[in-house]
Amino acid sequence: MKKAALLSIAVLGLTACSQGVQTMTDRSASPCGDKPNCVSTQDNREKYQLAPFSLTADANIDSIEQAALTLAGAKTAVKESGYLRVECTSKIMRFVDDLELKIEGDKLLVRSESRVGYSDFGVNRKRADELRERLKESGLIK
Structure with a gap:
């Protein structure tokens, strides 16, 4: 009986991690933390840094x-003017990992981070x- 209850709690706990987050602040312009589970165009440290995404005139x-x-x-979790x-x-x-995309002028800020865990491998x-690659194929970045 105790094993079944513990198993049920564990399963509920794991599935709760996969649920969407309703409120999350825009972190697209923020650098990554110190855990190796994030990459960003706004981080200048080599292991976290992404090369800039330069948008074409057709991108929106x-x-x-x-x-x-x-x-x-x-x-899609959140879509606002110029932010996704x-x-x-x-x-x-x-x-669940959060991929944040924000248009700033002719650049696309990109930040992808795992919600849980230390490393994302x-x-x-x-x-x-x-x-x-998908944005290049679609003619949305240079």
Whole structure:
């Protein structure tokens, strides 16, 4: 009986981690913390840094959203004028990473960070690289 109760609590705890966050501040312009589970165009440290994303004249938040939603496990969480937060959920463990995208002039600020855990094993950098390719293919970045 105790084992079943503990198992139920553990399962509920794990599924709670995969739920969307309703309120989260815009962190797109913030550098990453000290854990290796984040990458950003706004961080100047080599292991966290992403090369700039230079937008073309055709880019807008709607077309960027369309490209971002082709990434694995992606769904729109917040969409505002010039800002987009996409939640990317892993298939097996249902971990959620936040991909934040913000248009500033002719640049796209990109920040991808895991919500839980110390290391992401390179998942966020891979996602940012995939996004860059999708945006290039769509003619949205140079």
